[in-house]
Amino acid sequence: MDPLALDRQLCFALYSASRAMTSTYRDLLDDLGITYPQYVVMLALWEHCPSGNSSQDNRAAPNHDPGTRSTGLSVKELGSRLQLDSGTLSPLLTRLEGLGFVTRRRSTADSRSVFVDLTSRGAAARSDADCIPRDLAERTKIDTDEMSDLLDALQSLTRNLRETPTTHHTMHHR
Amino acid sequence: MDPLALDRQLCFALYSASRAMTSTYRDLLDDLGITYPQYVVMLALWEHCPSGNSSQDNRAAPNHDPGTRSTGLSVKELGSRLQLDSGTLSPLLTRLEGLGFVTRRRSTADSRSVFVDLTSRGAAARSDADCIPRDLAERTKIDTDEMSDLLDALQSLTRNLRETPTTHHTMHHR
DNA sequence: AAAATTTCAGTTGTGCACAATTTAATTGTG
DNA sequence: CACAATTAAATTGTGCACAACTGAAATTTT
Numbered sequence: 001m002d003p004l005a006l007d008r009q010l011c012f013a014l015y016s017a018s019r020a021m022t023s024t025y026r027d028l029l030d031d032l033g034i035t036y037p038q039y040v041v042m043l044a045l046w047e048h049c050p051s052g053n054s055s056q057d058n059r060a061a062p063n064h065d066p067g068t069r070s071t072g073l074s075v076k077e078l079g080s081r082l083q084l085d086s087g088t089l090s091p092l093l094t095r096l097e098g099l100g101f102v103t104r105r106r107s108t109a110d111s112r113s114v115f116v117d118l119t120s121r122g123a124a125a126r127s128d129a130d131c132i133p134r135d136l137a138e139r140t141k142i143d144t145d146e147m148s149d150l151l152d153a154l155q156s157l158t159r160n161l162r163e164t165p166t167t168h169h170t171m172h173h174r
Numbered sequence: 175m176d177p178l179a180l181d182r183q184l185c186f187a188l189y190s191a192s193r194a195m196t197s198t199y200r201d202l203l204d205d206l207g208i209t210y211p212q213y214v215v216m217l218a219l220w221e222h223c224p225s226g227n228s229s230q231d232n233r234a235a236p237n238h239d240p241g242t243r244s245t246g247l248s249v250k251e252l253g254s255r256l257q258l259d260s261g262t263l264s265p266l267l268t269r270l271e272g273l274g275f276v277t278r279r280r281s282t283a284d285s286r287s288v289f290v291d292l293t294s295r296g297a298a299a300r301s302d303a304d305c306i307p308r309d310l311a312e313r314t315k316i317d318t319d320e321m322s323d324l325l326d327a328l329q330s331l332t333r334n335l336r337e338t339p340t341t342h343h344t345m346h347h348r
Numbered sequence: 349a350a351a352a353t354t355t356c357a358g359t360t361g362t363g364c365a366c367a368a369t370t371t372a373a374t375t376g377t378g
Numbered sequence: 379c380a381c382a383a384t385t386a387a388a389t390t391g392t393g394c395a396c397a398a399c400t401g402a403a404a405t406t407t408t
Contacts, residue, residue, distance in 0.1 A: 003307045004300070006217050006255065010314065010321060011195050013328040015214065016257060018192035019365075020335040021185050026366090037394060040189065043180050075357060081180065083190060086357050088395050095393080112356040112403050126178070133177045140184070141334040146327070147184060153316075153324050154187040160315040161194040193395075200396090211364060249387060260387050262365050269363080286373050286386040 024139055028132050032125060038096055039129075041089070044081050045102065045118050046126045048073050072117035074107070083162075101125060198313055202306050206299060212270055213303075215263070218255050219276065219292050220300045222247050246291035248281070257336075275299060 006012055025036040034042065049071055073081070075089055082089075093116060096102045101122035107113045140147065180186055199210040208216065223245055247255070249263055256263075267290060270276045275296035281287045314321065 002221065004217055004220055004303060006214075006221055007329070008325065009217065009307070010325055010328075011199060011210070011310070012214060012217070013325050013332070014188070014192045014195050015210075017328045017332045017335075018188045019257070020332045021188050022365090024335050024338075025185060035393065036185070036189075040180075040186060043178055043183065043186070046178055047176065047180055076355090083193070084394095085396070087359080087397080090358050092394075106357095110356085110404070114357060129178060133183070136185070139335060139338045140331055141337075142327075142331065150324075150327050150331070151182065151184055151187050153320070153327070154184075154191045155181070157314055157316065157324070158187070158191045158194045161191075161198050161313060163315075164198075164313045196395090209363065250385090258364095259366070261367080261389080264388050266364075280387095284374070284386085288387065 028135055032128055037092060040082060044078055049118055072115045074113045074115050076113060202309055206302055211266060214256060218252055223292055246289045248287045248289050250287060
């Protein structure tokens with residue numbers, strides 16, 4: 001048994017599965033007109049927003065009260081939920097803004113941070129996404145229980161991998 | 175239960191795990207001086223090559239016999255093993271060639287195809303990689319059985335996702 | 349309060365992924 | 379044989395990821 005055999009590497013199985021998944025989402029997100037990473041940002045915003053919140057288009061929302069915080073998420077908060085840095089998020093958000101799904105606005109309370117809010121169009125897109133989990137589950141052809149196990153295993157794996165800080169040299173090394 | 179909740183999305187769990195894995199490999203591959211995708215290409219080449227094959231440096235290997243095929247893999251074969259196209263592989267192989275790990279040579283039998291061979295340095299790097307599976311297994315903190323289950327689940331998932339051809343519109347859709 | 353440090357978003361540069369196109373070579377068909 | 383269709387690799391263009399850096403603003407320390 002070759003320990004370096006390609007099809008026994010967890011890394012390669014993950015890498016392949018992740019690319020296959022993204023490819024499937026490319027298809028599922030075609031109608032919505034966004035990429036998979038953009039969709040993940042939308043998921044975070046949809047989850048955060050008090051749902052019935054299609055009141056503002058954010059183009060003419062004065063809001064001079066310095067204490068009032070946006071209903072959206074700051075770039076930092078988005079980054080911590082998705083484990084993405086501003087180097088990835090900034091250009092991605094520029095594109096989502098260009099598509100009219102979100103707006104960006106510097107915080108009045110702390111002008112270092114920038115809040116990302118859904119536009120009414122961005123909030124409305126949520127209903128277009130409702131069918132996606134079902135459509136995907138169909139394609140995976142795995143039942144709910146097995147799916148749930150896999151989800152847990154992946155989350156545990158991610159936690160364990162992130163836990164060990166970078167810069168290796170794990171003692172032994174012979 | 176929100177069907178769009180971020181932490182119940184298989185796609186997001188996969189995406190997160192895959193990025194965490196790549197990040198871990200960035201650390202593990204630091205000594206070798208290659209990226210994770212480059213490592214995967216090396217895995218494919220190491221697996222394919224008849225192992226004890228440090229005979230040639232491929233710089234002065236005449237080999238005019240049109241029937242003799244390289245000991246390496248063509249770009250097409252690499253692509254089919256890794257599910258990557260030439261748009262990804264071409265520049266990656268250029269970099270691996272620049273690092274002195276592989277050589278590229280047009281086939282004499284069919285000059286459309288290009289064979290990728292390990293240099294002696296590339297073949298030797300294999301021994302530096304031997305410790306990687308063990309180091310990684312340590313970081314995942316999951317036992318061999320669970321790891322094997324996860325591997326199988328991921329391979330099955332990948333197969334199922336690739337199976338359904340692109341361009342969606344799965345009947346119902348209401 | 350002034351200076352040093354930290355925080356946040358954005359920018360720059362590198363390396364994937366992947367769609368679409370290009371170029372060259374081979375194969376299939378009349 | 380000619381010529382259309384196919385195949386292989388490379389190139390071009392877009393969009394992530396991520397490291398490293400920049401600049402502005404807030405916080406901490408002195």
